Amino acid sequence: xxxxxxxxxxxxxxxxxxxxxxxxxxxxxxxxxxxxxxxxxxxxxxxxxxxxxxxxxxxxxxxxxxxxxxxxxxxxxxxxxxxxxxxxxxxxxxxxxxxxxxxxxxxxxxxxxxxxxxxxxxxxxxxxxxxxxxxxxxxxxxxxxxxxxxxxxxxxxxxxxxxxxxxxxxxxxxxxxxxxxxxxxxxxxxxxxxxxxxxxxxxxxxxxxxxxxxxxxxxxxxxxxxxxxxxxxxxxxxxxxxxxxxxxxxxxxxxxxxxxxxxxxxxxxxxxxxxxxxxxxxxxxxxxxxxxxxxxxxxxxxxxxxxxxxxxxxxxxxxxxxxxxxxxxxxxxxxxxxxxxxxxxxxxx
Amino acid sequence: xxxxxxxxxxxxxxxxxxxxxxxxxxxxxxxxxxxxxxxxxxxxxxxxxxxxxxxxxxxxxxxxxxxxxxxxxxxxxxxxxxxxxxxxxxxxxxxxxxxxxxxxxxxxxxxxxxxxxxxxxxxxxxxxxxxxxxxxxxxxxxxxxxxxxxxxxxxxxxxxxxxxxxxxxxxxxxxxxxxxxxxxxxxxxxxxxxxxxxxxxxxxxxxxxxxxxxxxxxxxxxxxxxxxxxxxxxxxxxxxxxxxxxxxxxxxxxxxxxxxxxxxxxxxxxxxxxxxxxxxxxxxxxxxxxxxxxxxxxxxxxxxxxxxxxxxxxxxxxxxxxxxxxxxxxxxxxxxxxxxxxxxxxxxxxxxxxxxxxxxxxxxxxxxxxxxxxxxxxxxxxxxxxxxxxxxxxxxxxxxxxxxxxxxxxxxxxxxxxxxxxxxxxxxxxxxxxxxxxxxxxxxxxxxxxxxxxxxxxxxxxxxxxxxxxxxxxxxxxxxxxxxxxxxxxxxxxxxxxxxxxxxxxxxxxxx
Ligand SMILES: Nc1ncnc2c1ncn2[C@@H]1O[C@H](COP(=O)(O)OP(=O)(O)OP(=O)(O)O)[C@@H](O)[C@H]1O
Ligand SMILES: [Mg+2]
Numbered sequence: 001x002x003x004x005x006x007x008x009x010x011x012x013x014x015x016x017x018x019x020x021x022x023x024x025x026x027x028x029x030x031x032x033x034x035x036x037x038x039x040x041x042x043x044x045x046x047x048x049x050x051x052x053x054x055x056x057x058x059x060x061x062x063x064x065x066x067x068x069x070x071x072x073x074x075x076x077x078x079x080x081x082x083x084x085x086x087x088x089x090x091x092x093x094x095x096x097x098x099x100x101x102x103x104x105x106x107x108x109x110x111x112x113x114x115x116x117x118x119x120x121x122x123x124x125x126x127x128x129x130x131x132x133x134x135x136x137x138x139x140x141x142x143x144x145x146x147x148x149x150x151x152x153x154x155x156x157x158x159x160x161x162x163x164x165x166x167x168x169x170x171x172x173x174x175x176x177x178x179x180x181x182x183x184x185x186x187x188x189x190x191x192x193x194x195x196x197x198x199x200x201x202x203x204x205x206x207x208x209x210x211x212x213x214x215x216x217x218x219x220x221x222x223x224x225x226x227x228x229x230x231x232x233x234x235x236x237x238x239x240x241x242x243x244x245x246x247x248x249x250x251x252x253x254x255x256x257x258x259x260x261x262x263x264x265x266x267x268x269x270x271x272x273x274x275x276x277x278x279x280x281x282x283x284x285x286x287x288x289x290x291x292x293x294x295x296x297x298x299x300x301x302x303x304x305x306x307x308x309x310x311x312x313x314x315x316x317x318x319x320x321x322x323x324x325x326x327x328x329x330x331x332x333x334x335x336x337x338x339x340x341x342x343x344x345x346x347x348x349x
Numbered sequence: 350x351x352x353x354x355x356x357x358x359x360x361x362x363x364x365x366x367x368x369x370x371x372x373x374x375x376x377x378x379x380x381x382x383x384x385x386x387x388x389x390x391x392x393x394x395x396x397x398x399x400x401x402x403x404x405x406x407x408x409x410x411x412x413x414x415x416x417x418x419x420x421x422x423x424x425x426x427x428x429x430x431x432x433x434x435x436x437x438x439x440x441x442x443x444x445x446x447x448x449x450x451x452x453x454x455x456x457x458x459x460x461x462x463x464x465x466x467x468x469x470x471x472x473x474x475x476x477x478x479x480x481x482x483x484x485x486x487x488x489x490x491x492x493x494x495x496x497x498x499x500x501x502x503x504x505x506x507x508x509x510x511x512x513x514x515x516x517x518x519x520x521x522x523x524x525x526x527x528x529x530x531x532x533x534x535x536x537x538x539x540x541x542x543x544x545x546x547x548x549x550x551x552x553x554x555x556x557x558x559x560x561x562x563x564x565x566x567x568x569x570x571x572x573x574x575x576x577x578x579x580x581x582x583x584x585x586x587x588x589x590x591x592x593x594x595x596x597x598x599x600x601x602x603x604x605x606x607x608x609x610x611x612x613x614x615x616x617x618x619x620x621x622x623x624x625x626x627x628x629x630x631x632x633x634x635x636x637x638x639x640x641x642x643x644x645x646x647x648x649x650x651x652x653x654x655x656x657x658x659x660x661x662x663x664x665x666x667x668x669x670x671x672x673x674x675x676x677x678x679x680x681x682x683x684x685x686x687x688x689x690x691x692x693x694x695x696x697x698x699x700x701x702x703x704x705x706x707x708x709x710x711x712x713x714x715x716x717x718x719x720x721x722x723x724x725x726x727x728x729x730x731x732x733x734x735x736x737x738x739x740x741x742x743x744x745x746x747x748x749x750x751x752x753x754x755x756x757x758x759x760x761x762x763x764x765x766x767x768x769x770x771x772x773x774x775x776x777x778x779x780x781x782x783x784x785x786x787x788x789x790x791x792x793x794x795x796x797x798x799x800x801x802x803x804x805x806x807x808x809x810x811x812x813x814x815x816x817x818x819x820x821x822x823x824x825x826x827x828x829x830x831x832x833x834x835x836x837x838x839x840x841x842x843x844x845x846x847x848x849x850x851x852x853x854x855x856x857x858x859x860x861x
Contacts, residue, residue: 213712213720216704223699229656230686230694231708232677 009286012337016284017298019337020327027322028315037313042320045308046301052308054186057195058261060300062087064198065253066278067285067292068205069120069246073138074287075209076242077222082127082142084275085149086120086250087257088268092153093119094255095265096161098171108174113197113255120251121244123149128243132236138243146271154267166267177260192260198296201249202289208245209289218242250275280328299324351414353378353511353542354399354430359408361394363751365743368394369405372568374544374561376511381533381543383553383560383574385586387783388755389741391566392546393435396513399544400432401425431504432513435754435781436692437496441489445482446471449503474505478535492643494525501532512536513544516754518552519781522642522809530556548755548783550579562586587785595791598799600819602631604667606803607653607772612662614648622648624827625662630772635794635804637818637835639811641847645827646807647689650776654686655679666772680709685770687762687778689807691754695761698750702742703731705749706764738763739789754781759790766793773797776807791817811840825849 025035046056066083073080094116103111127141161168177192209215221228221238229235253274258265281299285291306320330337354376361369368391376382384392397403399410401419410417412428419425425432439448446468455463455470468484475482480498488496497517504512514533518526533543533556545557553560553574560577562569562585569585583591607630614623623645630636640646651657653664655676664672666682674682688694696705707716707727715726731745740759742752749757762778775794779787794817798804808814814821815835823831823846831846 211722213717213722216711216722220697220700220708224693224697226693227695227697227708229676230654230688232675232680234675 016330024323041312042305046305051187054189054191063296067281069250070282071287073246085146087254089119090116090251090254094258098175116255124243124247128240194256194260355411380558383557386563389753429510431509637814640824683771685765689776
């Protein structure tokens with residue numbers, strides 16, 4: 001039965017993705033484009049050469065972390081829509097610490113990462129606290145926290161980090177994740193060491209959730225708060241911790257952009273979407289840390305490869321967004337797919 | 350008379366287990382047909398097959414002689430089959446009427462839901478079968494017994510001719526059981542047929558016409574209840590002789606382990622439910638708390654175990670004051686708790702049996718060290734407990750949800766007794782268990798007593814209280830109104846004491 005379940009949880013996202021791609025092909029056909037040429041361009045754009053591979057990994061990195069931010073909270077039955085805000089404050093905190101002082105790299109970089117973690121964790125702590133103590137639904141609070149993060153970050157960039165500029169200075173090398181080596185083997189893409197941090201974070205999440213008493217408690221509280229209380233667990237504490245750790249992952253995702261890709265922070269006209277896309281990444285990855293890595297890679301590749309579709313096959317970029325949206329749609333309605341599989345199995349018998 | 354329902358040679362498999370193996374069940378029109386079997390024998394599974402929730406691997410179902418394929422509950426409804434589940438499926442904030450018509454709403458000409466018409470219809474149905482349900486009451490405001498009647502009404506409203514009851518009496522008080530019996534009689538009187546799953550042989554003897562026995566997934570046969578007796582039914586069901594009277598030596602009470610003095614506890618609506626209660630349990634004795642549900646038992650136990658705040662008074666374990674300590678501190682002070690509601694408190698249903706077996710101890714060695722779980726130890730412990738307490742499960746990695754009700758209960762009992770707490774609190778520990786399992790659990794409780802532990806037993810079943818306890822404390826309106834000895838009292842007198850009508854007589858009887 002367990003093997004069966006595992007197969008199921010792998011089969012469902014795979015089928016969702018395939019359905020999304022098929023739907024995308026149909027749309028391309030209808031709009032007069034060649035789907036084979038379109039997908040070939042998408043593939044080239046994502047994995048065509050060392051440069052695009054580097055850029056794909058660069059895009060994947062923050063997705064892994066924001067996916068973890070959602071997935072972790074999900075395992076405790078909390079819906080962390082606030083990953084977006086956590087990403088933004090993490091980004092800000094990382095760059096701020098990067099700019100604030102000079103120090104040797106082995107102090108400066110960890111400190112900047114830590115600052116991102118703490119900022120994100122704080123952004124998770126507040127909704128966690130409100131949920132635990134006052135029963136305010138975390139979805140509402142985290143949505144609000146996203147706006148607070150966006151606008152206060154913009155204001156801080158304009159009036160504290162710069163003198164009414166829209167972009168900060170570049171952080172010094174001592175706080176940067178940029179890697180000359182990774183750049184040189186990827187034809188000078190912006191790939192950076194952050195991918196190692198993201199992969200490590202996924203392992204940490206797996207270990208926390210599956211192997212420690214902390215994960216045991218978080219999941220128990222998510223499944224059944226009454227039984228958890230009966231068993232002497234502190235339900236409020238566990239809710240708060242889930243949101244704090246989830247927020248920390250979100251903050252780190254921001255650090256990937258701030259310390260890795262850009263080395264700066266710019267006034268954001270709108271949300272970065274890294275946190276929001278994380279919802280889809282987590283969903284597609286079945287809230288499993290390793291599933292999240294794979295689905296983050298898929299999202300990174302789709303977004304990166306999209307750039308090649310207009311030039312390579314004359315397919316508009318918007319179409320790629322539609323395909324991604326379709327994939328999410330099929331994942332979200334995975335219970336339909338589940339139902340169809342069960343149905344099919346029965347008939348087959 | 351023809352058969353309304355025929356289930357012929359039904360086979361249903363779950364991964365690793367054959368839940369129904371070639372079972373045949375034939376129900377005559379207008380009869381109450383009992384389905385009897387041990388925990389995990391496959392009764393609920395068989396009924397879920399009939400109700401269209403599961404598809405059988407083999408076998409045939411006939412309704413009124415016609416072969417049918419029941420692939421989902423809607424088809425079952427259309428065929429006139431209704432089911433009252435072991436666990437109710439009602440929407441708490443909705444009214445009775447709203448719950449009943451859900452999914453089958455009568456519409457006015459303009460397409461609006463015709464609540465008025467629905468209410469009237471439900472009132473009529475309720476009156477006809479003597480259900481005494483108030484159609485406009487909210488579900489969350491009515492008792493468990495009433496909720497069950499709403500479930501019954503739901504099936505009747507959908508035109509059920511055959512009603513399946515899955516352990517309906519397990520959640521009821523003796524008074525409610527009596528009323529339900531009356532309701533079932535009036536249902537068959539009106540031409541309905543009933544399939545009744547119950548572990549209580551007394552109920553089968555009282556209301557049923559025939560009884561089909563299944564053992565470990567196989568059909569053993571069908572007997573005429575009038576020509577049988579409880580002993581025969583029990584041995585058919587478990588395949589060996591069962592003794593109904595629990596053997597035990599006289600108790601040798603020693604020092605006081607639990608001491609509750611002048612305790613006041615409020616319920617969730619801020620009403621005093623425990624009002625100045627005194628209770629003592631000594632090492633080496635079993636104290637049974639007898640009382641009608643709702644007289645403060647739940648609140649008393651929750652206060653002792655730290656799940657609910659005590660307003661005033663003291664609770665001591667061995668002279669250690671545990672009043673208003675956190676649940677974990679109470680547990681660590683030597684208290685084990687078999688909770689009344691096993692799904693709400695006793696288990697994390699989505700955790701495996703192994704994970705559930707360490708629910709109280711996961712943070713201790715050897716199950717974890719420096720916060721890292723040791724799955725080898727956990728699995729080993731779970732395997733030992735599963736074997737020792739005869740929990741029937743395909744493996745310890747199976748989710749608790751997949752176990753039959755009785756086996757879930759055995760898992761909890763194993764977990765709680767295994768820690769060998771100084772005070773073991775058992776609330777309705779044998780609810781939903783078969784007679785074999787009840788015998789087993791009672792033996793274990795007495796064993797704990799003989800080891801010198803204190804046991805506090807709360808039960809709504811007087812048989813159990815009289816049978817197992819060394820002392821009986823009668824609770825009424827938040828106070829212990831009488832202390833009596835089981836050998837000096839009987840159901841009749843206890844019943845009176847529990848109704849609060851005759852507290853004086855009880856005190857005289859308490860002796861001491
Ligand atoms: N969904 C399921 N998946 C796997 N196994 C199951 C499932 N439902 C039931 N079983 C197994 O099938 C067997 C029969 O279970 P069932 O619930 O029918 O027993 P029961 O006779 O109703 O017992 P009880 O009196 O304890 O309620 C049990 O061994 C149980 O563990
Ligand atoms: Mg059952």
